[in-house]
Amino acid sequence: MRTWHFLTAHSQVLLCIQRDPQARLRDIADTVGITERAAHRILSDLVEAGYVTRTRVGRRNRYAIDTTAPMRHAAQRGHEIGEVLDLLGMRRSGAGA
Secondary structure, three states, X not given: OOOOXXXXXHXXXXXXXXXXXXXXXXXXXXXXXXXXXXXXXXXXXXXXXXXXXXEEEXXXXXEEEOOOOEOOOHHHOOOEHHXXXXXXXXXXXXXXX
């Protein structure tokens, strides 16, 4: 039987950040089931695209999600990332909340 998931690794990383804005990269990678290198690449994608902001707090990073950022796929045109978080029962916080 093939294993597949409804949400991409990018979505899973976003959800980890939503749950714990101070999560370590290692913890995000473990939760999602990817390597730290992959988690770093995905997080960099999210920051570069403006979905997540990263702020240094002491020796750790703190992340915030811009819940008003638009979905990227044409099929979701007109919808925001915050709607996905709402759909999944995640509490909205971060830059756009």
